[in-house]
Amino acid sequence: MGLLELDQNTSASGGAAAEPHGRSAVASIRMLVRYKAWANGITFPTVMALPDGEALRPRPTRFGNMVHTLNHAYVVDDIFRAHLEGRRHGYTARNTDHTPPLAELWESVQAMDRWYVDFADGLSARELGEVVRFEFVGGGQGGMTREEILLHVVNHGTYHRGFVGDMLYQVPASSPANDLPVFLRDAYHRA
Numbered sequence: 001m002g003l004l005e006l007d008q009n010t011s012a013s014g015g016a017a018a019e020p021h022g023r024s025a026v027a028s029i030r031m032l033v034r035y036k037a038w039a040n041g042i043t044f045p046t047v048m049a050l051p052d053g054e055a056l057r058p059r060p061t062r063f064g065n066m067v068h069t070l071n072h073a074y075v076v077d078d079i080f081r082a083h084l085e086g087r088r089h090g091y092t093a094r095n096t097d098h099t100p101p102l103a104e105l106w107e108s109v110q111a112m113d114r115w116y117v118d119f120a121d122g123l124s125a126r127e128l129g130e131v132v133r134f135e136f137v138g139g140g141q142g143g144m145t146r147e148e149i150l151l152h153v154v155n156h157g158t159y160h161r162g163f164v165g166d167m168l169y170q171v172p173a174s175s176p177a178n179d180l181p182v183f184l185r186d187a188y189h190r191a
Contacts, residue, residue, distance in 0.1 A: 037113035039178040
């Protein structure tokens with residue numbers, strides 16, 4: 001199966017799906033991480049196609065420009081990946097001091113999206129519900145189930161792609177539709 005494909009008739013353990021009339025949590029998580037990868041695959045090429053300087057042009061937004069906003073989403077993905085892997089991430093903030101080159105960031109994001117898809121594909125329903133303990137970057141202890149972490153990563157990326165969409169309109173440039181219903185209609189392949 002490809003990055004955007006998921007066999008709807010198979011459970012996490014490889015048997016028949018447990019919920020014949022609805023989507024299981026495992027199937028939903030697997031679909032959502034694919035949605036995240038698809039939406040990034042629309043957003044990054046759009047930003048990369050802007051006239052020179054627009055992606056890094058200072059704008060009135062929390063992270064200053066489009067690329068640094070996208071980098072923040074990547075850093076948070078990387079932090080939570082480390083939590084899921086049970087290792088330290090090494091970040092002292094939720095973004096880096098310097099904005100990486102957009103093409104390099106896009107390569108890193110694609111690799112990260114592949115990791116999340118592969119990780120989600122390997123989880124059972126039991127594993128999805130297990131709590132992962134970690135320390136927040138700003139301090140303090142945290143604990144979330146793997147399902148909650150994956151939902152957070154998907155939601156967080158959507159939130160910040162929305163900021164980038166607003167900045168695209170400031171160029172002015174059009175922001176392509178990257179909502180979940182569009183993904184389900186145009187890109188998601190139920191095997």
